[in-house]
Amino acid sequence: MFEDYKKAVLDFYLAQKEAGLLSTNMENPNRSKLKRECLKIFSERHSKEDDIMIRSFFDPTNKFNDYIRSIERFDLNKFRPLVGFLTSDQNIRDEEAVKLLAWLVGFKSYGIWRSGQGEINLIKDPESQDHARPIEDVLSNSPLITPTYLTENHPEHKQEIEKVEKLEEDAGKKDSGESNGSGGFMTFQSGNGGQDSPEGTPKIPIDESDSKPPISTLKIIMICIMVLVVGTGTFQFWGNKKGRVYNSLFLNQDCMYWTGDRYQPIVCDQKKGDTPIIALDTQKVAHLKRITQPDTLTLNSLGKVWYVKIGGKPEFYTSDGFHPVYNDRRLKPTTEYILKEYILNK
Numbered sequence: 001m002f003e004d005y006k007k008a009v010l011d012f013y014l015a016q017k018e019a020g021l022l023s024t025n026m027e028n029p030n031r032s033k034l035k036r037e038c039l040k041i042f043s044e045r046h047s048k049e050d051d052i053m054i055r056s057f058f059d060p061t062n063k064f065n066d067y068i069r070s071i072e073r074f075d076l077n078k079f080r081p082l083v084g085f086l087t088s089d090q091n092i093r094d095e096e097a098v099k100l101l102a103w104l105v106g107f108k109s110y111g112i113w114r115s116g117q118g119e120i121n122l123i124k125d126p127e128s129q130d131h132a133r134p135i136e137d138v139l140s141n142s143p144l145i146t147p148t149y150l151t152e153n154h155p156e157h158k159q160e161i162e163k164v165e166k167l168e169e170d171a172g173k174k175d176s177g178e179s180n181g182s183g184g185f186m187t188f189q190s191g192n193g194g195q196d197s198p199e200g201t202p203k204i205p206i207d208e209s210d211s212k213p214p215i216s217t218l219k220i221i222m223i224c225i226m227v228l229v230v231g232t233g234t235f236q237f238w239g240n241k242k243g244r245v246y247n248s249l250f251l252n253q254d255c256m257y258w259t260g261d262r263y264q265p266i267v268c269d270q271k272k273g274d275t276p277i278i279a280l281d282t283q284k285v286a287h288l289k290r291i292t293q294p295d296t297l298t299l300n301s302l303g304k305v306w307y308v309k310i311g312g313k314p315e316f317y318t319s320d321g322f323h324p325v326y327n328d329r330r331l332k333p334t335t336e337y338i339l340k341e342y343i344l345n346k
Contacts, residue, residue, distance in 0.1 A: 031079040258324040261290040291316040306331035
């Protein structure tokens with residue numbers, strides 16, 4: 001069963017690569033790029049459901065109590081089998097590496113796939129008895145790729161549009177009086193000015209409101225279909241790219257350094273004296289800052305501020321995690337005692 005999952009993940013990766021939807025790190029992966037991509041994906045869309053997979057691959061012995069540190073200190077050589085699997089068509093036996101690849105490219109986790117949600121979407125290749133492949137070339141599983149039945153050139157899409165256009169055209173003809181009496185539509189004049197029929201009976205007006213839908217309704221139907229098609233495709237395309245927008249602001253600045261009160265993005269090969277240059281973490285860039293004026297803190301700051309004592313004096317920060325310089329010192333939630341002892345009662 002896992003061999004089928006491994007094949008589905010690889011097919012999905014290749015489909016994204018062919019469509020040009022992979023990140024730079026994943027288009028031509030090597031060991032360093034895979035590590036950078038892991039840090040990037042972790043900062044963009046990490047969830048608790050990923051913890052078991054991340055720990056199993058990067059820290060199976062629970063040596064670290066922080067996922068970022070376990071990824072940063074991971075041995076690059078352990079990425080070799082995955083690089084060979086993606087670039088040289090080499091087989092890979094490490095199941096955890098395959099699960100990691102699925103996480104990196106946004107494919108379903110093995111647990112969800114195995115429960116049936118992934119398996120029911122697998123069909124057999126007619127030219128092979130053991131070649132499993134997701135429906136629609138695994139594209140429907142992707143939040144980035146618009147399925148073929150949503151594209152304008154697909155026959156089913158064209159048929160739906162032609163049906164709507166024909167309905168509108170027929171309605172337009174009926175409004176202009178082009179339809180004959182057999183269709184239930186008749187032209188008439190008022191009782192005083194109308195002419196008699198050949199039998200001497202005046203033509204009777206027919207109420208058309210029950211037999212013809214208003215044109216406005218048809219237009220609304222057509223607009224709704226078009227909005228649904230375009231909106232669905234747009235949502236799928238951008239759904240998984242929202243995390244990349246923040247990174248794009250840094251113009252290929254894939255690293256960062258601590259300025260003294262905040263993290264600053266920087267190009268990885270740029271130097272800042274003896275200041276360490278580390279992999280970019282967009283969450284830390286956005287949220288972790290040192291509070292340089294702690295006298296502005298009040299009791300309302302409780303639950304929003306973290307601290308750590310350095311040299312017997314507390315430093316206050318706007319997010320949790322580890323100290324930017326002393327990486328073994330974890331930031332703790334600020335308590336009322338700490339706030340009164342070092343700030344309010346001074």
